[in-house]
Amino acid sequence: MADVDYRKLWKKLIDKGIKNKTDLITMADISSNVLAKLGKGEFISMESIQKICKALNCDVGDICVMNNVEGAE
Numbered sequence: 001m002a003d004v005d006y007r008k009l010w011k012k013l014i015d016k017g018i019k020n021k022t023d024l025i026t027m028a029d030i031s032s033n034v035l036a037k038l039g040k041g042e043f044i045s046m047e048s049i050q051k052i053c054k055a056l057n058c059d060v061g062d063i064c065v066m067n068n069v070e071g072a073e
Helices: 007-015 023-028 032-040 046-056
Strands: 003-005 065-067
Antiparallel strands (some): 003 065
């Protein structure tokens, strides 16, 4: 089963001078549950990913990486 790594997201927040992860809730209009899932490395909806990317002016690959994808070379 695949898992997701959001370390790029946390680095992006630091690079943009965003020190408090909870600021992402307001910036991206996401719920605290989504933020909790991000913190646990759990999957979130594509809608939430899109909101985060829009708020940070970046692409999906800039905030997450898929690991252990079956069939990947």
